[in-house]
């Protein structure tokens with residue numbers, strides 16, 4: 001048999017912001033598709049109209065655009081297998097539901113919600129299945145005449161999947177190996193509802209994966225319990241030969257303790273669980289996003305890639321292209337992956353370090369603008385190059401290096417007490433004269449001239465440098481002293497020293 005073309009899909013339900021776990025699922029699908037020269041499809045599973053949230057689809061698309069995850073086909077991308085939004089595929093599903101009814105693999109059930117609730121109260125752990133279905137009101141228990149009558153009256157119904165009991169169902173999972181469950185634990189799942197003329201998730205998902213020629217279903221572990229049912233559905237349709245391979249990805253776990261990562265963990269510990277900031281249209285609640293929190297998309301991708309997969313060695317920094325080369329489902333773990341958000345911060349720092357200073361400077365410009373600073377781009381690039389090793393986020397550059405752009409107006413009291421000695425004013429006045437005479441204001445030359453002067457005068461280097469730093473920075477921090485004076489230039493350096501003498505003497 002010819003090798004099957006790799007076609008994978010990311011199929012979110014537009015019920016709100018995309019959780020970071022969903023982003024990882026999409027990323028793994030993307031890496032897998034690219035590695036195999038296959039297609040990645042974006043399908044919207046919106047058959048549950050009660051849970052539809054406006055704006056969610058746009059949000060998801062914008063998230064992937066930001067992260068650099070590209071789709072080949074699907075909603076907003078087009079393609080040969082459309083429509084890709086399930087609410088636009090009603091007629092297709094109807095046809096397939098009809099087929100299952102005809103072949104006796106499914107049946108019509110008229111039980112109202114009230115009747116079902118009454119039954120659940122009457123029988124504990126009630127399950128609608130082979131052992132109970134004949135006590136219910138459906139096309140198996142009622143006569144054809146009664147069924148036709150109810151349909152003619154326009155009574156609402158659902159279509160249920162007729163699951164044969166006592167059969168071991170084998171699911172071959174590329175990550176978990178063979179998973180076997182007995183069909184008796186499954187209930188006769190609802191596949192279709194006449195009320196909204198829409199299928200449920202299970203039916204639409206299988207029909208679409210089949211029609212869209214999906215080769216691999218790579219999705220979160222929370223869908224593993226549905227997989228046996230899905231296997232049975234493929235069989236009921238006679239599609240076992242083209243059934244996709246399954247791979248269920250490990251859960252993302254809380255950073256500390258046990259259990260699934262939740263939004264509350266993020267709120268409590270201060271990290272986002274969404275790619276972009278999300279404004280909930282119903283509650284008005286605003287949730288933070290990685291983009292707005294100052295993460296670089298490359299850092300988020302690299303961080304997520306390693307949550308549940310590793311390259312087989314301890315390499316950590318990988319570009320998207322490297323990930324595409326290295327990714328493999330065989331190296332995905334079965335057990336949950338702890339969401340170590342601090343590692344995400346570390347990745348952000350690493351990517352700030354790796355990126356050209358010009359690129360970081362461009363990201364820093366709007367932050368400078370917010371503080372009313374307009375500076376020549378060259379200067380911003382230089383400052384970024386000197387200071388970026390100290391920050392994990394671009395916005396942190398402001399605190400680290402605002403003094404390069406704004407002269408101090410106040411001097412940190414503690415530093416003044418400790419560093420501004422009795423003779424500091426006169427020493428700084430002398431230093432001004434020394435600096436004034438320097439025509440080559442390069443870092444090296446300044447350092448040489450000033451050090452020679454200090455040595456000739458027998459001054460204490462530390463005292464001079466500390467006072468000089470206080471004058472230029474306003475406190476005791478910053479990089480190498482002559483780096484600072486070089487960036488500021490002679491005129492600004494002298495002005496700052498003069499001002500410090502005036503204020504502090």
Ligand code: GLU
Pocket residue numbers: 011012013045205218219223
């Ligand atoms: N619509 C499902 C979701 O929201 C898709 C599950 C699957 O990939 O089969 O995750």
